[in-house]
Amino acid sequence: MEYIVLSEISRKQDFIFRSNKLKENIGASIIIKYITEELSNKYVTQFHGDVIYEAGGKVLYRFKELDSVKNFVREFSKEVVIEFSGIELFIIHQAFDPKVDEISTIIDEAYKKLERKKSERKTTARQISFGLHKICHSTQMPATYIDGGKPISSEIHKKIEFSKKHESYFSNLLPKGYKYPLEFDDLKGAEKSFIAVVYIDGNQMGKKLKLFKELHRYTGEISLEQHNEMYLHKLAEFSQNIADAYEEAFKEMTNVLSRDQQLLQEKLKIDQAMLPIRPLIVAGDDITYVTNGEIGIETARIFLEKLSSKHLTISDTENIPLNASAGVAIVKSHYPFSKAYKLAEELSENGKRRILSDYKEKDFSILDWHIVYGELSGSLQQIRKQYYQLKDTEGTPFSLTMKPLYLNNKDSFRSYSNFKESLKNISKSDVARSKLKELREVFKEGPSRSKVFIEINQLNSLFNYLGNMQLTNGFTTDHVCLYFDAIEMMDLFIEIKEEK
Incomplete structure (x- = not known):
């Protein structure tokens, strides 16, 4: 009998992004990478297993003996719990006979078993403080260290420590x-x-x-x-x-x-x-x-x-x-x-x-x-x-945005190339930025009101086309505005030029 072992660091996004300091985010990211790649490999090698693959915080291993599985799980999880506060590590194992069981089915069963274990979360309720501690502002956990005069938890201390290794990751x-x-x-x-x-x-x-x-x-x-x-x-x-x-x-x-x-x-x-x-x-x-x-x-x-x-x-x-x-x-x-x-x-x-x-x-x-x-x-x-999905005074629905935008679909008007084209058109025009921002607000009132504004300001030549597409005052026949996204982004967009 052999064994498939599946581990996962759960809620890794919460662990990485709960802080508003990039240094701590970097440290958290490195910790996860360290646990799933270096630390796990250390114990897999020690207990004579093999890594099949690692992806997205999940790692699939293979062991020949049950004792090796037990030793790996015990020592690996012990170090994670002791050294890395805030990490949620789940591990399951699934026995199989390589001469009888199809491995793809065994792996599917292992993933289901892991999901069941995660849904139970038997040990999530625990006492974290006796009310005598200062609180870490990043984690709201008891502080155990002082960093730059500020109280921090052991989790943040470890993240800062690992952030210093960022050059190698x-x-x-x-x-x-x-x-x-x-x-x-x-x-x-x-x-x-x-x-x-x-x-x-x-x-x-x-x-x-x-x-x-x-x-x-x-x-x-x-x-x-x-x-x-x-x-x-x-x-x-x-x-x-x-x-x-x-x-x-x-x-x-x-x-x-x-x-x-x-x-x-x-x-x-x-x-x-x-x-x-x-x-x-x-x-x-x-x-x-x-x-x-x-x-x-x-x-x-x-x-x-x-x-x-x-x-x-x-x-x-x-x-x-x-x-x-x-x-x-x-x-x-x-x-x-x-x-x-x-x-x-x-x-x-x-x-x-x-x-x-x-x-x-x-x-x-x-x-x-x-x-x-x-x-x-x-x-x-x-x-x-x-x-963005509005109605004009007559109750006709219209959309201010064409997002999301396709990158490699030539059959849709909802394309990044159309966004870039609309941005280029308004950038090259001699229309004042203040007038474009005024039009942005008028677009919110719908195609009919936009028509009046565009005709009064003699902007028809700019907003009645986009590339080879014929528009009506910036809108498609389905009442989707193809210029609002560009006007909204014009002060926060810089094109990256690629050498040919």
């Missing part, structure tokens, strides 16, 4: 000669106070895994034991190929950014040795990074374009393109980071909903964003419905 994603920022103020530049939190998640990964299983199902041509060995090898390769593609897309994006020296030094006024971007989660198809607010949308666009140019090998005869959905939350540098991350996640999910609404079987890369000027009230869907 994610350094492979950085162009040579550059360094990462350690504070939010290093990201925002000299003139604007906005940062962008970018969340990117792979599209239809469940379908891709299902296809992988179908193409590697047991056919009886070889022994089941041989098939299981081959399947585990192919599964590890499949997982690694996904991780490699996303890391390569990130590296290609940072390389493009580093080559635009005029952008970095003249427009953003960023330290020439520092790249205004900081990866926080790079785990398979799950990417989160923070960057300067004016280039958040463009960095996401470049990442998606680089990713969409790659293909994932499912089998010897099957290669499929990789697409993803990106959400960009543009917020002030001191806005609660956990809220910004949640918004970026909602924006990414909104993009996936758009694809499913427009197409049942096709897949594309898609991008959505939102600017937060004050406090955010309600979910993204509520905000879009209240402020």
